Amino acid sequence: METLVTVHSLVRWLVLAALLGGAALGWYRYRAEVAWESGVFQIGVMTVDIQVAIGVVIWIFDDGWSETFFFKVLHPGFMLVALIVARLGMVVATRRNDVRSNLYAGGSFLVSLAVIVAAIPWDRL
């Protein structure tokens, strides 16, 4: 389980980079009037899927219950909200399927990123 926590800790950087990159790309593609293509955004949101899945495993099998309120409730709750925001953005963007979709996907990534940054235990690097 210690290894999984280390992986969870490292994957955080991947998630942050993917969401920041996705937000920037969404904005760029919107401004450049590029047609919607979900591919690279899907990869971005999948990093959040994977991180949340790892988190759930740790939460269930680790000694998480003896942890603080932050790790038992706040951290998982915020991260689930962050995943839902990014996933909803992808759904809306894909349904619209136009240039503005880039803005919706990128915007949802930015909001998701803000929620994640707020809920990361930054004292554990």
Ligand code: HEM
């Ligand atoms: C994007 C989503 C997430 C990010 C970026 C993230 C990030 C982190 C980081 C950086 C740590 C500290 C690791 C360390 O001690 O070195 C941590 C710990 C933890 N996370 Fe997450 N997490 C996410 C989602 C979740 C979810 C959804 C859950 C549970 C459902 C969860 C459960 C936990 C638990 C229980 C710990 C404490 C592990 C321990 O020290 O025993 N995480 N998380």
